Amino acid sequence: MQSIRLTILGFHALLLGLLHLWGCAPSHVIHYREAVSRDCTTVAFTRNTNAYRYRSQVGGEHISTVQVLGFKGDVFRIQLTSHGDPVMFNIVGDGIRTVDTGRQHEKEAFVVVEASETIYDIELSAHPYGEFELKIEPAFIQQQ
DSSP: OHHHHHHHHHHHHHHHHHHHHTTOSOOSEEEEEEOSSEEEEEEOSSSOOSOEEEEEEEETTBEEEEEEEEETTOEEEEEEEEESSOEEEEEEOTTEEEEOOSOTTSEEEEEEEOSSEEEEEEEEEESSEEEEEEEEEEOOOOOO
């Protein structure tokens, strides 16, 4: 009976490992809401520490917001790639510090969470219209 339980546990562990390799890891998205000209996605990295990718379009009055749940000491690298017209992003929130990457030609930023916990916003907009891919990933910043 003991060996059957161990075999079943081993099978479950193998299955979960394979699902993770195939990209079927738990979702980052913990909440999504959509309004007339706004959509907001809330993500967390507590269940999945891989990079979160979000591809969409914005323009005119439409604005997309990605909210990120973070805890003290977390560091996130945020990269924006525009497809077509330029897409702009703005990072706002309490209890965070943004770090300049020194790369003016790239749309990239690092966010360091300084509060015990916070949710900060990444607001995406374009005029007149733009498609984009946003990548958010846990990162590490070396101290000078």
